[in-house]
Amino acid sequence: MITDLKKKEFYQALLERNTEYEGSFFVGVKSTGVFCRPTCPARKPKFENCEFFFTPQEALLASFRPCKRCSPLSHPNQVSELVQKLVQAVEENPEKEWREKDFRELSVDESTARRQFKKRFGMTFVQYARARRMGLAMKEIRSGKAVIDAQLHTGYKSGSGFRDAFSRIMGDTPTSVQENSILTVSWLDTRMGPMITIADETELYLLEFVDRRGLEREVEILRNKTKAAIIPGKTEPIQSIEREVDLYFKGELTEFKTPIKWLGTPFQKRVWAKLREIPFGETRPYSEIACEIGKPTSTRAVAGANGANQIALVVPCHRVIRSDGTLGGYGGGIARKKWLIDLEGKGSSLIK
Known part of the structure; x- marks a missing residue:
């Protein structure tokens, strides 16, 4: 009702x-x-x-x-068939350097592809494909292969052209890449709106709703902390969190198993670890979290650490509320916070 x-x-x-x-x-x-x-x-x-x-x-x-305009039976911002086709084509041959004839062979309009990729990923299709190629080049160089081999493998005949393109995308030169790391970013559609996920080959670094205020700043902080290039693609942690988030929103999962990476202060990490101990379907006030970590006068600091969490749902900052029972803040929006608490409340009653 x-x-x-x-x-x-x-x-x-x-x-x-x-x-x-x-x-x-x-x-x-x-x-x-x-x-x-x-x-x-x-x-x-x-x-x-x-x-x-x-x-x-x-x-x-x-x-x-x-409604035919907003398609309420599909995920919000659901990826179009054209984007799916081109992403799949890139994954089947990531080293490929795309030309006009390649679009014609797939019966794809190049300008439409550019527009749809720009809307979804913030970059054109050509930029997406180039970033994917450079990600492979980075992996090859870091594994010990010569820069010239990586250059030729990605289709660059000119060494200077390869270095320039590499530096624009990765933020550094190919010869210094072995000192750096690489992170992969992917877009995840959910019934509560699209999310962005960032991970390396083994751990999840970020999971946020794309309309979260200050998300661009969060990604930049992550990039600076890790000294990493962030390129489009999918790794095992991203595939894992996609499966788990889907089950979570269906009410079929109560605990996330995807390995996560915490980048924060020792105090923040203590708070985040305590958040993961809050049982599914329950909430805790900020003041109680402060007491449980041995800092009873640090309620405000606990709230700050809660807001600094970059791995939504997995580290359940939405389960923390004010002492008077009101919801308090949430990076993804108060409406989502209430919805998530209600979802878990219904799920916990079924589990019990």
Whole structure:
């Protein structure tokens, strides 16, 4: 049952196209007979013409049909078939240097590919493919291969051209790469909105909602701390967290097993470790966390460490609330925090 107060909250989110509410509710429009997600770009209906639902199934049962503009039955920002085709083509032959004829052979419009990749990844397809090639070059150089071999393997006939391209993408020259590391970034679609994940070959470094305020700064801090180049692709930790996040949102997973890497102060690491001890389906006040780590007067510092967490869901900072029972802050947005707590509350009751 959705209360009148909640309906007003949902309607305001609909007017604002608030991405924090993505997946929290769906709205049926009585005047058109369609139902939409909160971020639908269509003209907004009057409040009295809206009917709100928690799931698309409820909207369908109420005889509403899915909106063609926002596709409420698919993941938000779901990757297009064209992007899927080109990403797969890159993975099948990552060393390939793409030419105009290659797009024609795949029956793909080059300008459309450029536009869709820019929207999804923040880079054009050619930049994506080049970054992937350079990532392979970095791995080869770090494994002991000669720079000239990596250069030729990635399709560069000119040594200076290879060095220039390498430096632009990796932030350093090929000869100094053995001192650096490489991280891989991937986009993950969830019912609560898209997330970004960053990992190396063995551990997860970052998992955040892409609309989190200050995310660009978080990624830059991560890059500086690790002295790493960040390139598109997938590693075992990324594949693992994709599987686990999918099961989590389906209510079929209560504990994440993907190995994680914490980059923080000793105090922050103590707080994050304590967060992982909060049982699924339960919450704890900031003050209690402070007491449990032996710092009862450091409630504010605990809140700061909680906000500095870069691995959402896995390190469950959403389970920490204020002493008066109110939710407090959350990098992914208060609406998501409430939704996650409600999701886990329902799941814990089933487990018990």
